[in-house]
Amino acid sequence: MTAVQSPFAIGCGDFRVNYTQDMAIYKNVRVRRRVIFLVILFFLFPILAPEYYVSLATMAGIASIGAIGLNILTGFTGQISLGVGAFLGVGGYASALLTTRLGIPFWFALPLSGIFTAGIGALFGIPSLRLKGLYLAMATLAAQVIIYFLFNHWDALTGGTGGLVVQRPSLAGFSLDSEMSYYYLMLVILILTALFTLNLFRSRVGRALVAVRDRDLAAEVMGIDLFKYKIIAFAVSSFFIGVSGSLMGHYTLVITPENYGTQISIEYLAMILIGGLGSVMGSIYGAAFITLLPVVLRELMTAVREVFPNLESIFIGIKEIIFGGIIIIFLIYESEGLAKMWRNLKDYIKLWPFSY
Amino acid sequence: MKGIFGRKTGMGIKPQGGRSEHWKSRVLRRRSLAFATAVLLLAGTLAGCGSSKPAATTDKPAAAAAPAKTIKLGGIFDITGATADVGKPYADGAKSYVEYINSKGGVNGAQIKLIDIDYAYKVPQAVEAYKKLVQQEKVVAILGWGTGDTEALKESIAKDKIPYISGSYSENLTDISKAPYNFLGAATYSDQARTTLKWIKDNWKGQGNPKVALLYNDTPFGKSPIEDAKAFAKQIGVDVVDEEVVAVTALDSTSQLLNMDKKKPDYGIIQETWGATATILKDAKKLGIKTKFVGLNWAAGEGVVKLAGDASDGYVGVITHAFAGEKSLPGMKAIEEYLASKNEKLSDKSQKFVQGWVSAQIMLAGVKNAGNNVTGETVRQGLEKLNNLDLGGLAAPVSYKADNHRGTDKVRMGQIKNGKFEMITDYIGH
Structure with missing residues (x-):
């Protein structure tokens, strides 16, 4: 009698016999089914979860879009950028100005602000042809400082420190005021962003970007126009960062310079480092991690201080230390980020108890 | 087998x-x-x-056990961030008042629960904290902190109808059409700057117009009074000769002060918190700069003396709230009584503690006026009923009306003599 195959059994090995299989987004039917299941789960989430958790998810999701954008530039193309904060701001301000001053509906302002940010990003990407590594980091930091200064001081356009007030978008007369509706907006755009990026790196452009990252000289020898592709990377990356900034602006309803400082740039870099450089899913894990960690730590500290009320001041300070510590530990023990850790965990479960 | x-x-x-x-x-x-x-x-x-879930379930039985209900207030404070030097005592003060009022039987028989969150002076964290307070904890009103975050939240505050008293006295928050649920507990930064300018003009004995420099930080908090101050100075005949930007966390301001000294201003108006103010005063002393410095409310307080030492002698501050040392004030009795129950002394507390205490006191006076049906809207109406609310001398009496949430425009001027602030004026306006 032949052995009955367990429903959980998996074919031994992952053999790809042609290029179509190698390039497939879903390696097999099971993965596709799982992804569809997960997406359905995400669509059901706001119906099942309390409002506050939906708002946390929305913030993490919007950050994910920006993180994917940054990952295209830093993770896939190898160009360090410390200007994310400012580019988020460019998106936010562009969208605010388009909707309030010019009266353009949000649905057009969103992509337009992305395109505008892409232009600004490409402009500040020009030095990348000559600058590499730390030098490029400094050049993008300069972009951050210059743009931030404009937000703060160009009062006529940006409203100065008071910022600009924007409205929630509305769809066919229905305003996306509730947490749930904005969550769905975020989710749809996040899925589109993820799909675009996954597919980008199956295309000629995407492979060229990866070649630039791996060895720019070799890439140039192979006939890849470094300048063109670096600018493309800056533009595409900034597009998503701009869209993320616009979404965040219309979510919090106010756009002020304080949301776009240097520390935000560092935070986004932390997201993709912790999540995994050059990984779309990693960007999402990292964004969720960095957005939620302070919340989780705060809740833990609140719980702890109820038990030891006298130590309250110490615990509140410790929160920041733990935050830094966790990031360092992550980088030391799994430098490929959460995406790799998740893969390891999956492999572990898949092969348990006979891993080798 | x-x-x-x-x-x-x-x-x-x-x-x-x-x-x-x-x-x-x-x-x-x-x-x-x-x-x-x-x-x-x-x-x-x-x-x-x-963890907030168990907390929510545990307070239900408590509420059921107690005869009265619980009113939830939110607190968004800076305990670990850039302005923690003044933020921590402010938060302590607000929490202490709530504890004090609970020990006295609460408000209209209801116990007050203040759910406080440290947002480290970061706007995104304040937005998140606000969502938690409103959506999960369902608070009726919030005591907030910074200018940047309060302004970033004002749209949501108006939409969710959450009365909000902030540690920020930005003029932008007094616009009823844009911030209908924001209330100010003391004179706005602009009013403070105007009063300072008028005080300078009134006490000016030199020739021509007094020359003034403005020292502030490049944040919504720092820049809040600058335009109004410049307009008012022009109006009353004070020359603003220089503006210098000193970061709120600055440990050195030598270059800015040297720059400022070229214009030889008679007075320097400081809009910072304690840390940067002390930096400015120490550097000015080191460089032998003769300019007299006047600080707005967050730049005044015991902390300046502690941090700047001798350099703070003669420094003038805009005093919106009483010092913990002013024991003769009737309002101080309650603070002393509360501290005695905690085995603490008034001398360990600062003016910012009093300020937090007063902010909570104003909010709870509004809650009291709201009666038995406590919602955001009734608390707003309750606050708008406050007319010359007597704060026992801890601060100028506040009044709100449906079309005016300023509270007051009165402040005192105090000067540091022998390491202590001494009042040199009574409550004055401009």
């Missing part, structure tokens, strides 16, 4: 089996350890995410 047994016994691998058993148990032990850690980690995260 049979086959397996047969094979096992048949091949006689028992001795080897013993070794592999040992190996397996070691691996299993290691595995189970890893698994346990993973479970612990997961449990930790879940507990973290869900």
Whole structure:
């Protein structure tokens, strides 16, 4: 009698016999089914979860879009950028100005602000042809400082420190005021962003970007126009960062310079480092991690201080230390980020108890 | 089944089996350890995410056990961030007042629960904290902190109808059409600057117009009064000759002060918190700059003396709230009584503690006026009923109306003499 195959059994090995299989987004039917299941789960989430958790998810999701954008530039193309904060701001301000001053509906302002940010990003990407590594980091930091200064001081356009007030978008007369509706907006755009990026790196452009990252000289020898592709990377990356900034602006309803400082740039870099450089899913894990960690730590500290009320001041300070510590530990023990850790965990479960 | 047994016994691998058993148990032990850690980690995260849930369920029985209900207030404070030097005593003061009022039987028989969150002076964290307070904790009103975050939240505040008293006295928050649920507990920064300018003009004995420099930081808080101050100075005949930007966390301001000294201003108006103010005063002393410095409310207080030492002598501050040392004030009795119950002394507390205390007092006066049906809207109406609310001398009396949430425009001027602030004026306006 032949052995009955367990429903959980998996074919031994992952053999790809042609290029179509190698390039497939879903390696097999099971993965596709799982992804569809997960997406359905995400669509059901706001119906099942309390409002506050939906708002946390929305913030993490919007950050994910920006993180994917940054990952295209830093993770896939190898160009360090410390200007994310400012580019988020460019998106936010562009969208605010388009909707309030010019009266353009949000649905057009969103992509337009992305395109505008892409232009600004490409402009500040020009030095990348000559600058590499730390030098490029400094050049993008300069972009951050210059743009931030404009937000703060160009009062006529940006409203100065008071910022600009924007409205929630509305769809066919229905305003996306509730947490749930904005969550769905975020989710749809996040899925589109993820799909675009996954597919980008199956295309000629995407492979060229990866070649630039791996060895720019070799890439140039192979006939890849470094300048063109670096600018493309800056533009595409900034597009998503701009869209993320616009979404965040219309979510919090106010756009002020304080949301776009240097520390935000560092935070986004932390997201993709912790999540995994050059990984779309990693960007999402990292964004969720960095957005939620302070919340989780705060809740833990609140719980702890109820038990030891006298130590309250110490615990509140410790929160920041733990935050830094966790990031360092992550980088030391799994430098490929959460995406790799998740893969390891999956492999572990898949092969348990006979891993080798 | 049979086959397996047969094979096992048949091949006689028992001795080897013993070794592999040992190996397996070691691996299993290691595995189970890893698994346990993973479970612990997961449990930790879940507990973290869900810890507010148990809290919510535990307060239900408490509410049911107590005869009265509980009114929830939110607090968004800076305890670890850039302005923690003044933020921490402010938060302490607000929390203390709530505890004090609870020990006195609460407000209209209801106990007050203040759910406070440290947002480290970061706007995104304040937005998140606000969502938690409003959506999860369902608070009726919030005591806030910074200018940047309060302005960033004002749209949501108006939409959610959450009365909001902030530590920020930005003029932008007095616009009823844009910030209908924001209330100010003291004179706005602009009013403080105007009063300072008028005080300078009134006390000016030199020739021509007094020359003034403005020192502030490049944040919504720092820049808030600058335009209004410049307009008012022009109006009353004070020359603003220089503006210098000193970061709120600055430890050095030499270059800015040298720059400022070229214009030889008679007065320097400081819009900072304690830390940067002390930096400016110390550097000015070091450089032998003759300019007299006047600080707006967050730049005044005991902390300046502590941080700047001798350099603070003669420094003038805009005093919106009473000092902990002013024991003769009737309002101070309650603070003393509360501190005595905690085995603490008034001398350990600062003016910012009093300020937090007063902010909570104003909010709860509004809650009291709201009566038995406490919602955001009734608290707003309750606050708008306050007319010359007597704060026992801890601050200028506040009044709100449906079309005016300024509270007051009165402040005192105080000067540091022998390491202590002494009042040199009564409550004055402009």
